[in-house]
Amino acid sequence: MAEMIRASGLVKRYKEVEALRGLDLSVEEGKVLALLGPNGAGKTTAVRILTTLLPPDGGSAEVAGCDVVRDPVGVRSRIGLSGQYAAVDEHLTAYENLVMIGRLYHLGKARAQERARELLERFDLTEFADRPTKTYSGGQRRRLDLACALVAQPPVMVLDEPTTGLDVRSRQQTWDVIRELVGAGTTLLLTTQYLEEADRLADDIMVIDHGLAIAQGTADELKARAGGERIEVVLADVEDRVAAERVLGEVALDGVRVAENGRELTAAVGGSGAADLLRVLQGFERETVTVLDIGLRRPTLDDVFLSLTGHLAEALENGKSTEKEAAR
Secondary structure: OOEEEEEEEEEEEEOOEEEEEEEEEEEEOOOEEEEEOOOOOOHHHHHHHHOOOOOOOEEEEEEOOEEOOOOHHHHHOOEEEEOOOOOOOOOOEHHHHHHHHHHHOOOOHHHHHHHHHHHHHHOOOHHHOOOEHHHOOHHHHHHHHHHHHOOOOOOEEEEEOOOOOOOHHHHHHHHHHHHHHHHOOOEEEEEEOOHHHHHHHOOEEEEEEOOEEEEEEOHHHHHHHOOOOEEEEEEOOHHHHHHHHHHHHOOOOOOEEEOOOOOEEEEEOOOOHHHHHHHHHHHHHHHOOOEEEEEEEOOOHHHHHHHHHOOOOOOOOOOOOOHHHHHO
16 A cells, blocks of 8 residues: 655654654555654654654654645645644534635635535534534644634644543544544554553554654554453452462462552463463462452553553653753
């Protein structure tokens, strides 16, 4: 398949902070690449370069065959962008916002109005079409912002943390829209801090930390890097901890992790996880250990990120500059 997005050795500096330190990425036509990382990792900087909003200090990039530096107009004509915050005119209605975007894309008055009505229905906004967008909820504004990005039916979509701050229902609705876009052949670059979002939507996931790609692969491939299956136990009584830890220790590959409350224990296991789970259950019966919950789990993307970076995929600790702070 053709590459619709390609970046090679992207570098971007904000004074003393190097937001990108030689980032390479590639997205094939009709595929979804998720850039996964904490605040300050470089995700938004990469998006701003790929959408011509920011010039790189080094490296090169092409989107839909157009160089982001030499042909920014060509890039803009082939992409749809939805940033972290809804970029809609609060004093216009949803219908007026969409028609305005259509006219800016030179669709013509009649086609712009027709496209606006199509998108209002597609994004379940018809009921609110004639209300000023300043009266919209966060989820409604996010859906309208996505609709605006689709007015010109671009072959490439770039979504920068599209569900940040949304409630569970609005997030699920946004995921449904994204799946529909990809199913129709759209190429998508998605940045996110939500591990579940990357797991559900992406064909390929790139983990970024401190401006560098530190791992890439499918969700299953990345999870395999974090080790095999694990047995997780929640005890009914904290006094059973010692006995439970002893039983789990018989199958654990690298010791037993015990939560601060003393009732939640985790052990990574190898070989046949089901056989190890049976052995643990038999041991608990022998030791009269009572559990509230026990299960065999696969690694999550949280486990992947922790194993790769030493911290979870959440905002950086106080004292570390984020790319947004550095850009100020």
